Amino acid sequence: MKVEVNSTALADAVAWTTRVIDARPANPILAGIRLNAADGSLHLSAFNYEISARNHIEAGVDEAGSVLVLGKLLADISKSLPQEKAYLSTTDTTLTITSGKSTFNMQLMPESEYPDLPDVPPLLGQVDTPTFVQAVSQACVAVSREENRPVLTGVRIQFEGNKVVMTSTDRFRLSRSSFSWTPQDPDVSTQTLVRGSLLHDVARAVDEHQNVTVDFDTESPSLLGFENAGRVSTSQLIDGEFPAVDRLFADEYPIEAVIDKQSLLNAIKRVSLVAERNAPIRMVFEGQTLTMTAGTADESQAKEVLDVDMDGENITVAFNPSYLIEGLSAITEPFVRMKMTTAVKPVEFNGQQEADSDESMDYRYLLVPMRFNN
Numbered sequence: 019m020k021v022e023v024n025s026t027a028l029a030d031a032v033a034w035t036t037r038v039i040d041a042r043p044a045n046p047i048l049a050g051i052r053l054n055a056a057d058g059s060l061h062l063s064a065f066n067y068e069i070s071a072r073n074h075i076e077a078g079v080d081e082a083g084s085v086l087v088l089g090k091l092l093a094d095i096s097k098s099l100p101q102e103k104a105y106l107s108t109t110d111t112t113l114t115i116t117s118g119k120s121t122f123n124m125q126l127m128p129e130s131e132y133p134d135l136p137d138v139p140p141l142l143g144q145v146d147t148p149t150f151v152q153a154v155s156q157a158c159v160a161v162s163r164e165e166n167r168p169v170l171t172g173v174r175i176q177f178e179g180n181k182v183v184m185t186s187t188d189r190f191r192l193s194r195s196s197f198s199w200t201p202q203d204p205d206v207s208t209q210t211l212v213r214g215s216l217l218h219d220v221a222r223a224v225d226e227h228q229n230v231t232v233d234f235d236t237e238s239p240s241l242l243g244f245e246n247a248g249r250v251s252t253s254q255l256i257d258g259e260f261p262a263v264d265r266l267f268a269d270e271y272p273i274e275a276v277i278d279k280q281s282l283l284n285a286i287k288r289v290s291l292v293a294e295r296n297a298p299i300r301m302v303f304e305g306q307t308l309t310m311t312a313g314t315a316d317e318s319q320a321k322e323v324l325d326v327d328m329d330g331e332n333i334t335v336a337f338n339p340s341y342l343i344e345g346l347s348a349i350t351e352p353f354v355r356m357k358m359t360t361a362v363k364p365v366e367f368n369g370q371q372e373a374d375s376d377e378s379m380d381y382r383y384l385l386v387p388m389r390f391n392n
Contacts, residue, residue, distance in 0.1 A: 019083025021055045025104040025117050027075045028060075029096040034223055034249060035062040036089040038069045050127045051089035053106070053113075056082045060106075063135055064089055069216060070135045072250040086129040087113050095122050136252055138243045139235040142177065143201035147226040147246065153195040154221040156348045156381045157184035160193035161214030169258035173217050175242075176209040177201065177234075185263060186214055191341055192263050192364070192384040193348070208236045211256040220244045220251050266364050266384055271357035273330030275303055276373055279354045283346050285310055285322045290339035292318040298336035298388040303328055303358075312339070327373060335361050336390040345383040362387055 036051055043049050043066065054061040060077040063070065085108050096104075100118035107114050113124045154173075162170035176183040180201060185194045224230055225247035233243030233252070243252040289299050292313040299312040308326045313319035335358065346354060351369030355377040358365050364384045368377035 019053070019055050019085060019106065019108045019113075020079075020081035021060055021106045022078035022080070023060055023075060023104050023106065025096070025099040026101055028104055029093075029099065031060075031062050031073045031075045032089070032093045032096045035064050035071045035073045036093045037219065037223075038064050038066050038071045038251075039089045040066050047086075047127065047131045047133075049088055049090070050086040050132060051092055052084065052086050052129065052132060054084040055079045055106075065133060065135050067133070068254045070250075070252045072135070072138075074248055081107075083108060084129060085113055086127040086132050087124045088127065091124065095124070136241055138245075138250055138252060139233040139241050141202050142206065142232045142234040142236075143182075143199050144229045144231040145182070145197065145199035147224050147228065147230050149197050149199075150230045151221045151224065151226070152350065153182070153184055153197045154217050156195040157186055157193055158214045158218050159344050159348050159383065160186040160188050160191045161218075162186075162188035164188070168256050169211065169260055171213055171215070172211045172256040172260070173214045174209060174211050174260040177206050179204055179206060184217075185260075187261060187263055189261075190338070190386050191345065192266060192382075193345065194382045194384075196380050206236070208234070208239070210234060210239065210242050211258065211260055212242050212253050213256060216251070216253045220246075223249070267366065267382070268357075268359050268363070271359055271366065273303070273328075273333050273358040275308065275326045275328040275356045275358075276370070277308065277324060277326050277354055277356065278373075279346060279349055279352055279369070281324060282308075282354060283343065285324055286339055286342050286346070289320040289322050290343075292320045293339055296338065298390050299339045299342070300334060300336045300390055302332075302334045304332045330358075333358055333361060335365060335387045337365075337385055337387060341385055345385060348383065349381060351378060362389070 048066055052063045059074045061074045063072045102118045104117040115122045157173050174185045180198050182199050183196045228247045231245040241252045289310045289312045302309040306328055308324045311321045349369035351371050353370045353373055355368045355370055364386050367383040370377045
């Protein structure tokens with residue numbers, strides 16, 4: 019193999035591709051990244067049996083060829099290269115990288131031992147990147163970190179015609195985002211369950227000027243793929259049944275309060291300073307005021323009062339402040355509507371553009387109140 023590439027493009031491509039390589043791979047061969055030069059392109063790929071990554075950059079290919087080298091080491095080398103042309107060439111045992119006055123030699127790994135990457139599923143549909151990124155960031159709010167319950171570490175994605183709904187839950191809260199997209203089949207009706215960490219990773223590294231395409235085989239549902247700006251990721255689906263969460267949304271909420279979102283967030287952050295670890299902050303809705311308190315009589319205490327636009331009876335609820343902050347921060351509108359039934363049933367949070375407008379249902383955040391002592 020003998021190729022010429024832009025060193026900056028090489029560094030970006032290697033960094034993105036090697037992100038799927040585990041720090042301690044189960045099989046040492048999975049520490050590798052495959053480089054394949056052909057037809058004016060340098061193709062890069064990596065795999066960890068669950069997630070695959072494929073990328074390519076323009077290259078001047080003097081000699082086509084394919085090699086396997088240590089991915090993390092190549093990432094470190096490529097990002098340190100001068101911002102000039104880089105030249106890659108191979109012998110039977112080494113890859114030589116030259117850029118400016120820098121030269122590196124890397125030992126080749128046995129490419130014959132590297133597993134074949136899975137085939138990318140057929141196209142399911144596409145969406146503009148800003149919409150995708152926002153939906154993923156909202157949907158991932160309630161992804162669980164409990165690895166012993168894999169289904170809770172995932173995001174359920176439902177595809178129904180031109181509508182996509184992403185949902186996650188960690189049992190204490192539920193986060194749901196909805197958006198419109200362009201399906202390949204306007205009558206598509208299917209769903210998948212994929213790791214939230216992968217979704218978040220994909221959304222973080224996309225080019226906002228190009229659409230995100232979703233690849234999925236409804237007849238053989240085992241992989242979910244994402245493509246953007248020439249980068250392709252695939253992930254194994256999570257095997258398991260996502261909890262039946264739709265019933266958690268109430269048909270009617272007799273108590274509703276509209277609050278300026280940023281004022282509420284700032285107040286929560288101040289009041290929660292005195293809350294001990296996992297201790298709730300209390301929210302007392304009375305008339306057109308919200309009084310928030312935290313702390314105990316024999317320890318530090320905090321109190322703050324906000325004006326609200328409230329309909330319904332007075333109510334007192336208590337929440338984990340971190341869960342409150344994370345859910346409210348995902349709302350993009352300037353106002354938030356809290357919808358309540360009782361002090362112990364899930365409370366729904368929605369954003370809205372104006373203080374007197376209807377709430378948006380594109381993002382729905384459910385949070386279970388905590389029990390507290392009066």
